[in-house]
Amino acid sequence: MGRWEPDAGGRLARAALELYAERGYEQTTVAEIAQRAGVTERTFFRHYADKREVLFGASDEVYEVLASAVGAVPPAATPLRALTAGLVALAGMFAERHEHARQRQAVIAANASLRERELTKLAAMATALADALRRRGVADPAATLAAEAGIAAFRVGFELWLAGPGKADVAQVVREALDELGGVFAGGETSRRVVDAG
Amino acid sequence: MGRWEPDAGGRLARAALELYAERGYEQTTVAEIAQRAGVTERTFFRHYADKREVLFGASDEVYEVLASAVGAVPPAATPLRALTAGLVALAGMFAERHEHARQRQAVIAANASLRERELTKLAAMATALADALRRRGVADPAATLAAEAGIAAFRVGFELWLAGPGKADVAQVVREALDELGGVFAGGETSRRVVDAG
Structure with missing residues (x-):
């Protein structure tokens, strides 16, 4: 995973929304969101404070x-x-x-x-x-x-x-x-x- | 403490508000609120679900x-x-x-x-x-x-x-x-x- 990920914030938001819709918000982890978006958890936390904030970014x-x-x-x-x-x-x-x-x-x-x-x-x-x-x-x-x-x-x-x-x-x-x-x-x-x- | 407490709900609400104002909301416990109102914790929970609900009862x-x-x-x-x-x-x-x-x-x-x-x-x-x-x-x-x-x-x-x-x-x-x-x-x-x- 490179340090430069084009539109990682947007991809994370889309991945999170897909997962929340598929599995429910409570059941989804940050690790799963990062994986679906093809980035690391560290990248997730560079963009959003937590999995709630992805929806309000x-x-x-x-x-x-x-x-x-x-x-x-x-x-x-x-x-x-x-x-x-x-x-x-x-x-x-x-x-x-x-x-x-x-x-x-x-x-x-x-x-x-x-x-x-x-x-x-x-x-x-x-x-x-x-x-x-x-x-x-x-x-x-x-x-x-x-x-x-x-x-x-x-x-x-x-x-x-x-x-x-x-x-x-x-x-x-x-x-x-x-x-x-x-x-x-x-x-x-x-x-x-x-x-x-x- | 008798089972019948006149206006226990109102007294609990007033006690809670006093304590929140004096010590802060986070620092106040249900036990302290009940004590200030002169009732048991059990009575507190007959009236309110938690210390947040006392403010919105x-x-x-x-x-x-x-x-x-x-x-x-x-x-x-x-x-x-x-x-x-x-x-x-x-x-x-x-x-x-x-x-x-x-x-x-x-x-x-x-x-x-x-x-x-x-x-x-x-x-x-x-x-x-x-x-x-x-x-x-x-x-x-x-x-x-x-x-x-x-x-x-x-x-x-x-x-x-x-x-x-x-x-x-x-x-x-x-x-x-x-x-x-x-x-x-x-x-x-x-x-x-x-x-x-x-």
């Missing part, structure tokens, strides 16, 4: 994509437009990877500790998004609220996309989720507007 | 309060009104307990595993809230989106209240967070409205 990239998309929206645009741009860019990271994302979600859904980790990562994404909105001059609590609600909408849209056959445009599904959320909150005031909810 | 009650408040709103009211009623009722559970809630939050914030558990509980609250909205005839994905965004707004409002001196009305703070969120999403469409965000 790309988070620095995620925060960067979010932040730069939010920052690239013209200064005069609304917080909602900036938020949407960030979440659409985030969705774009998964556009070509429906099957991978679906498998990953199934592995996470089957394990309580992975579900908790996923929630923590989503909370960190909301924090990154709120920071990016504050850098645009959006004040708190609006920045935090928009980011938290935006990530919630992202998650719901993303799960709808995963449940489908993968032909839908994930960015469009996320955009629709944000529009739908806008519809719920369209009244603005929480106690004034009364129409038939049926 | 009342969740069945929380789901019930949420569901019944959402259900009690007149059928013709908007989903937003029903959502608001649920979250205001949830906030009401903490109204007289600012110091307790503040201490509990500080203990949770200091420990990664407790933070993950808290996120899981909040996710379960969102699920309960979405169920209650669906029982009112709110369709998905609107029910899930409203519930997830609503819980996000609740959390932000609740944290603002905790950070304050405790004289504010927690229900009112949560209501304002929902209004603020409504302001962000007031445009409805995610790409149309353009005003100065500064």
Whole structure:
């Protein structure tokens, strides 16, 4: 095994996901993942802290994509437009990877500790998004609220996309989720507007 | 020690929180919590599965309060009104307990595993809230989106209240967070409205 392994991180992630799907997360060892990827255990640990982190590895990239998309929206645009741009860019990271994302979600859904980790990562994404909105001059609590609600909408849209056959445009599904959320909150005031909810 | 201990669950929860605040969560044992509450370890385990669960014990009650408040709103009211009623009722559970809630939050914030558990509980609250909205005839994905965004707004409002001196009305703070969120999403469409965000 050479010291230089092209895309060892990516191969390890794919190997791990295959093994988790085949044998279950609990039953899979780091040694097996390394073997399937054709690298040493030492290489595994150069890329990931443990077998849980293989599923959550790309988070620095995620925060960067979010932040730069939010920052690239013209200064005069609304917080909602900036938020949407960030979440659409985030969705774009998964556009070509429906099957991978679906498998990953199934592995996470089957394990309580992975579900908790996923929630923590989503909370960190909301924090990154709120920071990016504050850098645009959006004040708190609006920045935090928009980011938290935006990530919630992202998650719901993303799960709808995963449940489908993968032909839908994930960015469009996320955009629709944000529009739908806008519809719920369209009244603005929480106690004034009364129409038939049926 | 008699078999009948009035409010042993509540006394254990208070004793646990005191000890976690004094000595740290990791350093506190179940034996110490039981001793401080004046009950046996056996009694502790009749009430809570482990020392983590002492901090998250009342969740069945929380789901019930949420569901019944959402259900009690007149059928013709908007989903937003029903959502608001649920979250205001949830906030009401903490109204007289600012110091307790503040201490509990500080203990949770200091420990990664407790933070993950808290996120899981909040996710379960969102699920309960979405169920209650669906029982009112709110369709998905609107029910899930409203519930997830609503819980996000609740959390932000609740944290603002905790950070304050405790004289504010927690229900009112949560209501304002929902209004603020409504302001962000007031445009409805995610790409149309353009005003100065500064």
